[in-house]
Amino acid sequence: MKSTAVLFGAVSLVLSSVAMADLELAKKSGCLACHSVEKKVVGPAWKDVAAKYKGQADVKATLIEKVKKGGKGNWTEVTGGAPMPPYSPRVADADIAKLIDFVMGL
Numbered sequence: 633m634k635s636t637a638v639l640f641g642a643v644s645l646v647l648s649s650v651a652m653a654d655l656e657l658a659k660k661s662g663c664l665a666c667h668s669v670e671k672k673v674v675g676p677a678w679k680d681v682a683a684k685y686k687g688q689a690d691v692k693a694t695l696i697e698k699v700k701k702g703g704k705g706n707w708t709e710v711t712g713g714a715p716m717p718p719y720s721p722r723v724a725d726a727d728i729a730k731l732i733d734f735v736m737g738l
């Protein structure tokens with residue numbers, strides 16, 4: 633019993649440190665100037681992004697493209713029409729994919 637609890641503790645610790653690493657990457661990449669997980673800043677809250685596209689298997693590639701090239705129009709009612717800036721090649725493709733996985737997993 634006790635070891636099960638310890639195991640759960642260790643697993644959630646690992647999970648939260650993964651999330652911390654992703655947030656650190658988001659911060660380093662400049663995303664957190666306009667986004668937060670919970671609240672709209674300039675861009676939509678990342679939890680809302682995850683909710684909007686939940687269950688759409690093919691959306692990951694679209695979102696990766698959006699972060700690479702920038703764009704607007706999907707969140708106009710939330711942002712008032714502010715654009716998402718282009719991030720490629722400022723942020724490496726592999727890091728952009730990681731960030732999208734993180735956002736979609738929220």
Ligand code: HEC
Pocket residue numbers: 658661662663664665666667674675676681695698699703704705706707708711713714715716717719723731732735
């Ligand atoms: C200068 C402000 C700004 C920065 C910096 C920024 N974003 Fe955005 N982001 C936005 C805005 C505004 C939108 C809404 C665009 C729209 O209406 O389609 C957005 C939308 C998004 C979306 C949803 C796209 C969609 O089409 O639904 C994702 C995912 C996203 N951003 C991820 C990121 C990531 C990852 C970074 C860092 C690499 C980042 N953003 C940096 C402003 C920003």
